[in-house]
Amino acid sequence: MRVWAWWVAAVLYGCMAAAQAAGSNGATQFRNPIRERGADPSLVRHGKDYYLAFSLGGIWVAKARTLDGLAEPEIQKQAWTPPGSGPGCCNVWAPELQRIGKRYYIYFAADDGRNEHHRMYVLESAGDDPLGPYAFKGELKTPGDRWAIDGAVLQRKDALYFVWSGWEGETNVEQRLYIAAMSDPLTVTGERHEISRPDQDWERSVGNPFVNEGPQPLEHGGRSFIVYSANGSWSDAYCLGLLTLEGDDPLAGPWRKSQGCVFAQAPHAYGPGHNSFVKSPDGKEDWLVYHANYDSGTGWSGRDVRAQRFDWSPDGTPRFGRPADPDQPLRRPSGERLPRK
Numbered sequence: 056m057r058v059w060a061w062w063v064a065a066v067l068y069g070c071m072a073a074a075q076a077a078g079s080n081g082a083t084q085f086r087n088p089i090r091e092r093g094a095d096p097s098l099v100r101h102g103k104d105y106y107l108a109f110s111l112g113g114i115w116v117a118k119a120r121t122l123d124g125l126a127e128p129e130i131q132k133q134a135w136t137p138p139g140s141g142p143g144c145c146n147v148w149a150p151e152l153q154r155i156g157k158r159y160y161i162y163f164a165a166d167d168g169r170n171e172h173h174r175m176y177v178l179e180s181a182g183d184d185p186l187g188p189y190a191f192k193g194e195l196k197t198p199g200d201r202w203a204i205d206g207a208v209l210q211r212k213d214a215l216y217f218v219w220s221g222w223e224g225e226t227n228v229e230q231r232l233y234i235a236a237m238s239d240p241l242t243v244t245g246e247r248h249e250i251s252r253p254d255q256d257w258e259r260s261v262g263n264p265f266v267n268e269g270p271q272p273l274e275h276g277g278r279s280f281i282v283y284s285a286n287g288s289w290s291d292a293y294c295l296g297l298l299t300l301e302g303d304d305p306l307a308g309p310w311r312k313s314q315g316c317v318f319a320q321a322p323h324a325y326g327p328g329h330n331s332f333v334k335s336p337d338g339k340e341d342w343l344v345y346h347a348n349y350d351s352g353t354g355w356s357g358r359d360v361r362a363q364r365f366d367w368s369p370d371g372t373p374r375f376g377r378p379a380d381p382d383q384p385l386r387r388p389s390g391e392r393l394p395r396k
Contacts, residue, residue, distance in 0.1 A: 082393055084384040085123040088359035089344075095149035095205075095269070095329040096360045098344045099159075099185060100336065104129075106185035107360075108152035108161055113137055114178065116152065116161075116186050120394045121387065122342075122362050134161060134189045135178050142167050142194065143176050149269070149329065151207045152185060155215070155240045159185050162195065164204035171227070175206045175219060177241060197221065198235055198247040205329075208240065209272035209305060211279050216305050217243050218250070218281060220268035229253055229265040232283060232298075234305055250310045251298055253285060257315045258296065262287035267296075269329040275341075276371055279305060284328035285316070289354045293326035294319040295345070299372060317375055318343070324361070324378030325351050333362075337390030340364055343375055364388070 090096075090107070097108040107117045107125050114135040117128035138144045143165040150163040159180040166172040175197060178189040197203045197219060206219035215237035220230045232251040238244045253265035269284035279300040286292045294316035301309045318327055330345035343365045346358040361378070363385060368374045379385055 083387055085121070085387055086384055087361040087363070087379060087381045088126075089122045089362050090117075090125045090360040092358070093360040094346045094355070094358040096344045096346060097150055097152045097331045098333045098362075099152055099154065099331075100333055101154070101183075101185050103336065105333065106152065108134075108150040110147045110150055110163065113147065114150045114161055114163060114189075118186060121391055124394075125360070130186065132186050134187050135191055137165065140167070142172070142174070144168065146170065146173065148173075149205050151205075151331075153208055154183075154185075155208060155210065157183050158240075159183070159187075159189075160208070160240050161189065162206045162208070164206070171202060171225070173202050173204050174200075175203045179241065192241050195241065195243060197233070197243055198245065201225070202227070204230075205269045207270060207272055208237065209234070209279065209281070211274065211305060215240065218270040218272065220266075220270065220283075221247075223249075227264050230268050232267045232270050232281070236306060245306075248306050248308075250281070250308060251283065251296075251312060255285075255312070255315075257294075258285040260286060260292050261290040270298075271330055271332065273332055273373060275367065275373070278371060280373060281310070282317070282330060282332075282373070284330075288326070288328065291320050291325040291348075291351050293328040295328060295330060295375065297372070317373070318345070318378065320347075321378045321380070323349050323380050323382070325349075325353065326358070327361075327378050335364075335388035335390055336392075340389050341366070341373075342388055345378075347378060349381060 118130040119125045119128045145168045148164040161178040175195040177195045202222040209216040233247040235247045236245045271282045273280040281298040285296045295318035297313040297317045298310040325348040327347040344362045348357040365375045
């Protein structure tokens with residue numbers, strides 16, 4: 056009986072140890088990328104799930120319980136199908152999924168087949184579900200009716216502001232960042248105000264045209280930031296820069312620019328950029344979602360979607376660190392649990 060009891064105890068201990076090992080790896084960790092062959096990720100949390108907006112012959116939204124679940128999402132629905140021709144038919148870029156009030160909006164850039172005709176367009180959800188259904192609300196007209204991409208909404212003190220990347224004139228000399236007031240999520244009002252241009256060496260090491268794009272608003276502790284992508288998106292040097300609002304009026308500024316990249320290339324993370332932000336399921340952590348290339352020199356063709364946690368410096372500014380190697384296991388966002396099978 057003693058031998059039998061010892062054997063049972065040994066088996067039970069082994070099972071417990073195996074379960075603990077599994078829990079400390081697959082259940083509590085994940086690896087990048089969270090989605091292969093993806094770019095310009097826009098990720099939000101709603102309820103218990105993540106929702107990722109992306110373009111693929113139109114606008115799509117994917118739903119998953121975990122970050123790495125986005126590789127094979129639970130649901131993937133097409134939010135909008137572009138027309139066969141005319142304005143907004145072609146070159147659909149960088150959908151931005153945002154909740155404003157009790158509805159979701161998807162802002163995206165498209166043209167009629169000619170890049171110089173790129174403008175911003177918007178979809179509006181029928182209710183409070185990121186999967187939609189969505190109604191196409193047409194072009195979101197920006198002041199001056201110039202080339203415009205990568206639009207997003209800054210929400211500050213119950214006011215709305217639209218930020219985007221555009222040309223100063225009619226030709227592609229460089230991409231600058233602009234901001235304008237909004238009267239509602241579908242209407243830009245007033246004049247555009249330039250808040251950044253690629254005037255620093257670290258923004259101009261490759262290219263012509265020179266690029267500031269992908270502005271992503273970030274609010275923390277009553278302060279407003281805009282994280283943006285700088286340098287050529289086709290290059291390893293593509294990186295994130297930071298604008299900090301020094302005043303109280305986003306239109307008047309001033310917006311102070313970082314002295315260099317705040318998130319730059321690392322081995323197996325080349326050209327990290329065009330990001331979004333999401334909270335952990337318990338709301339305690341901040342996560343950066345971005346695209347990057349595993350191999351140097353891959354350009355636009357090799358980008359995938361990645362995520363990692365970031366924190367805050369003592370001065371109240373975001374601290375992103377360096378891109379995690381895809382071979383490095385990362386702890387899951389706090390409060391995230393694998394779905395039961």
